[in-house]
Amino acid sequence: MTRAFSQPPRVNAGLFFLRLTGCLLLLYVHGLPKVFHFSEELTRIEDPFGLGPWMSLLPAIFAEVICPLFILTGVFARLACLPIIGVLLVAMLAVHPGWSIAEGQFGWLLLIIFTTLALTGPGQWRLGAVAPAEVPHGAG
Template sequence: MKNSSALFIPPRIDLGLFFLRLTGSLLLLHVHGLPKVFHFSEELTRIEDPFGMGPYMSLIPAIFAEVICPIFIILGVGTRLACLPIIGVLLVAMLFVHPGWSIAEGQFGWLLLIIFTTLAITGPGKWRIAAGHHQEVRHGAS
């Protein structure tokens, strides 16, 4: 007879995707997103403008990617789509704003790029708001 408590243990992949979503998004929010919101005026004077659109048009997409998108990713709602603006902002930062950085200097940005590209490929896993409250438990091969 199988251990009945095994029915309540989530598959490791879903737990891993939830952990990746939660920690990656919270890190992005804390380090990059929320400081841009709380210090908006100051950020307007400091933000890089690699395409000459002006500081406001550079800051608003960054805030969207670093605040709004991580919230959707944490909830597991539209995860793949929400990863795309983050990936875009990170690629602009790494390739256009800081092209001279070594891998070591840009490691935080590259690691965030790895996290959110992975989530864009895999999706959120089963632990998400959109999954609802009732999950079907399958027995046998997975």
């Protein structure tokens, strides 16, 4: 019965590659610059809901730094995708609604990556994963 629910190695490799590359891109391009240049980011961040720069920047840092670390490890990966998806939707639909697909392609691609991971989960190549039990040949 265990074999019926296990994924082929290439699927696990693909999900790991998607997690790794998506998270590293999000961290490098968006997350880490917000942390390393926090004061400057407070003066530049858009505030689409009028909550102030701190309440706009802190959720973005959570979604773009903390959540990718969970996804990279595969721990609470589906749950960690939700704040990222939320921040990306706000960015694409509320902050930059006038952008063409070409102008917002990076954001849309990140949205595709993290929505896919939210739907599929992290795969079996993750911290704390238990290898599927071997089923003897001919059984099952």
